[in-house]
Amino acid sequence: MYKQPVLSKEKENNAKQGKTCLLLYSGGVDTSVSVYLLKHYYGYTVYTFSVDICQDAIWAHNMAKKALTIGASKAYVYDGKKEFADTYLSQVIKSNGYYDDYYPIGTSIARPWQAKLGIDIAKKLHVDAIAHGNKGRGAGAFQFNMVLNFFAPKNLKLEAPITDWWPTRRDEVAFAKDHGIPLPVDADNPFSYDDNIMSNAINYGDIDDIGKSVPEKAYTWTVPVEHAPDAPDYTELTFQNGLPVKLNGKIISLAELFLSLNTLGGKHGIGRVDMLENGLYGNKFKWVYELPAATAILYAHKELEKLVLPKETLWFKHTVIDQKWAKLVYHAQVYSPLAKSLMSFIDATQQYVNGTIALKLFKGMVTVVKRSAEASLVNIDASSLTFREGMDMVPYGFEEYSFASKHSEVFANYLGVAGAGIKEYV
Numbered sequence: 001m002y003k004q005p006v007l008s009k010e011k012e013n014n015a016k017q018g019k020t021c022l023l024l025y026s027g028g029v030d031t032s033v034s035v036y037l038l039k040h041y042y043g044y045t046v047y048t049f050s051v052d053i054c055q056d057a058i059w060a061h062n063m064a065k066k067a068l069t070i071g072a073s074k075a076y077v078y079d080g081k082k083e084f085a086d087t088y089l090s091q092v093i094k095s096n097g098y099y100d101d102y103y104p105i106g107t108s109i110a111r112p113w114q115a116k117l118g119i120d121i122a123k124k125l126h127v128d129a130i131a132h133g134n135k136g137r138g139a140g141a142f143q144f145n146m147v148l149n150f151f152a153p154k155n156l157k158l159e160a161p162i163t164d165w166w167p168t169r170r171d172e173v174a175f176a177k178d179h180g181i182p183l184p185v186d187a188d189n190p191f192s193y194d195d196n197i198m199s200n201a202i203n204y205g206d207i208d209d210i211g212k213s214v215p216e217k218a219y220t221w222t223v224p225v226e227h228a229p230d231a232p233d234y235t236e237l238t239f240q241n242g243l244p245v246k247l248n249g250k251i252i253s254l255a256e257l258f259l260s261l262n263t264l265g266g267k268h269g270i271g272r273v274d275m276l277e278n279g280l281y282g283n284k285f286k287w288v289y290e291l292p293a294a295t296a297i298l299y300a301h302k303e304l305e306k307l308v309l310p311k312e313t314l315w316f317k318h319t320v321i322d323q324k325w326a327k328l329v330y331h332a333q334v335y336s337p338l339a340k341s342l343m344s345f346i347d348a349t350q351q352y353v354n355g356t357i358a359l360k361l362f363k364g365m366v367t368v369v370k371r372s373a374e375a376s377l378v379n380i381d382a383s384s385l386t387f388r389e390g391m392d393m394v395p396y397g398f399e400e401y402s403f404a405s406k407h408s409e410v411f412a413n414y415l416g417v418a419g420a421g422i423k424e425y426v
Contacts, residue, residue: 001332002171006164007041014043014128021129021159022047023072024114024144027063028192029183030133030162033172035070036181037161038131044159047074049121051114053084053196055221055262070181078117081197085255087196090112094242094346094353096302096318097326102275103287104294106198106332108143115147122156131159135166139280140194143332169204191218197258200290207288214274214288221262221290225269225364232362233264234369237300242350244297258293265292269364278367280331293345296366300357308375309353310403315425321345352407375406 008014021038025031025048038044048067052060064075088109097105115132122130128356130148134141141163148158167175169190177181185191185205194201208213216224238246247257265271271292277282282368305314325342333339355373359366380402404410 002174003165005037005161005167005175008043008164010068011043013337016043018045019043019128020045020047020073020125021049021131022049022118022125022127022363024118024130025050025063025067025072025075026194027059027066027184028133028194029169029172029176029185029190030135030192032066032070032181032183034131034133034161035067035072035177036067036176037165038159039071042159042161044129046072047076047125047127048072049076049078049118051078051080051084051110051117053080053110055195055197055200055259066182076121078121078155080255081255081259083134084110084113085253085258089341090243090254090262091325091346092198092329093244093297093301094350095152095322095325095343096298096305097322097329097411098298099326099330100275100277102273102323103289103330104291104298105276105292105326105329106196107194107201108139108332109334110196110198111140111143112147112332115144116151119148119152119156123153127156129157129159131177133162134160135162139330139332142280146332155258155310158262189223193220195221197255197262198291198294202290204285207222207286210276210286218288219272219290221365222266222272222292223269228269228363229267232306232360234358234360235261235264235296236356236358236370237297239301239304240354242301242347244300246356257297261293261296263292264404265296265361265366266290268361268368269296270361272364296359296361299366300368302352302361303371304353304355304357305349307371308373308377309349310377310399312400313403314347317346317349377402377406380405 023031023034023038023046035046035048038046050060050063060077064077067075089106091104092109099108101106103273118130130152132144134144138195141160152158173183173190190205190208191202191206202218206215207218236248237244243254244257247260271290271294273289273291275287277287321342325339325346328334328336328339352375354375357368358370360369399403
C-alpha cells in the first residue's frame with residue numbers, strides 16, 4: 001500500500017469552469033504522474049510545455065506523445081538548445097561554473113529560464129494555472145518557485161501536485177503502475193533523470209544510499225572505463241573571447257559542440273561524478289552526474305585562462321568571482337544585480353582568453369597535450385626584459401605588467417596621454 005495523493009478542494013470548481021493548467025513537463029516520473037494528478041485530482045484541462053535542451057534527439061517527440069497518452073489535452077515543445085547554449089551555458093563556461101567543486105550547474109541555470117519560458121507561453125495560452133513536478137527535495141522546486149512567484153501574473157495560480165502529495169519515489173511508481181501511467185524507470189531502481197546538453201543528473205533508487213556504489217545501469221551517457229576504447233581520441237578546442245568556437249579547426253555552434261563531445265567523451269567514460277552535494281538549506285545528499293562535454297570544455301577553458309591571464313587576476317577570478325557566481329545560480333539568483341555584476345567582471349577578463357587547447361580523451365581522463373595563444377604569458381620573465389636603474393630582481397606586480405606588455409591598450413586606456421594642456425614654462 002502506498003500513500004494516496006491529495007484531492008484538491010478546487011477540483012469540482014476547476015472542472016465545472018473548464019479551467020486550464022500548463023505543466024512544465026520533462027516526461028520523468030514526477031511530471032508524468034503530475035499530468036494525471038492535475039487532470040483527475042485537481043480538475044484541470046492539462047497542457048504540457050517541454051523545453052528541448054536534451055542530448056537525445058528524439059526526446060521531444062516521445063515526451064509530447066507520452067503526455068497526450070497520459071491525459072494532456074495539448075503538448076507544446078520549444079527547441080531551446082541553441083538559446084540555452086548561447087545565453088546560459090556560455091556564462092557557465094566563462095565562469096568555470098562548478099558548484100561544490102563538481103556540479104557544473106547546468107540544471108540550476110536551466111530551471112529559472114524554463115520557468116520564465118513557461119510564464120511566457122502561459123500568458124499566450126491564457127491558462128488559469130501553471131504547475132511543476134518538483135517535490136522540493138533539493139533546489140529544484142525553489143528554483144522554479146522563485147521565478148514563478150515573482151514573475152508570473154498574480155492571477156496565474158501556481159500548482160505543485162507532487163509537493164502537495166509528498167510521496168516517496170516508490171509511492172509514485174506504485175501509483176503510476178495502478179493507473180497505467182508509463183514511466184521511464186522500473187520499480188526496483190526508480191532513478192530520476194534531469195538531463196540537458198550540459199549534464200545528466202541522476203538520483204533516487206540505490207543512488208540515495210551513500211553506502212552503496214552506483215548501479216551501472218543508472219548511467220546512460222557514459223561507459224565504464226574498463227569498457228572504454230584502448231586507443232585515445234585527440235581533439236582541439238579553439239576559444240575566442242572565452243568561448244569555444246572551433247572543434248578541430250572547424251567552426252561549430254556551442255550547442256553542437258556539447259552534443260558532439262558528449263558522444264565522444266561518453267565513449268571514453270569521461271565525466272562521471274559521484275558527489276555529496278550541499279543542498280539549498282544546508283542539507284547534504286548524494287547526486288550522480290554525467291558530463292562528458294562539460295568536463296572537457298571547462299577544463300580546456302580554465303587551462304587557457306592560466307596561459308593568458310596574470311596571477312592576481314587569475315586567483316581572484318577562480319577563487320572568489322567564479323565560485324560566488326556559481327553559488328548564486330544554484331540559489332536561483334541568476335537574475336540578481338550581484339550575479340550580473342560578477343558576470344561583467346568575468347566578461348572583462350574573457351576578451352583576453354583566446355587560443356587553442358588540444359586534449360587527449362582516454363579511459364575516463366581528459367588531459368592537455370598542447371596549449372597555444374598569441375598572448376601567452378609563459379616564458380616572460382625578468383631576464384627577458386631590460387629594466388632600468390640596475391634592477392636585478394623581479395619587481396612586485398611583475399605579472400600584471402607583463403600582461404600589459406602583451407596588451408598595449410591596458411596602458412593606453414588607464415595611464416592617459418599627454419595633451420595640448422602642456423606648455424613650456426618661461
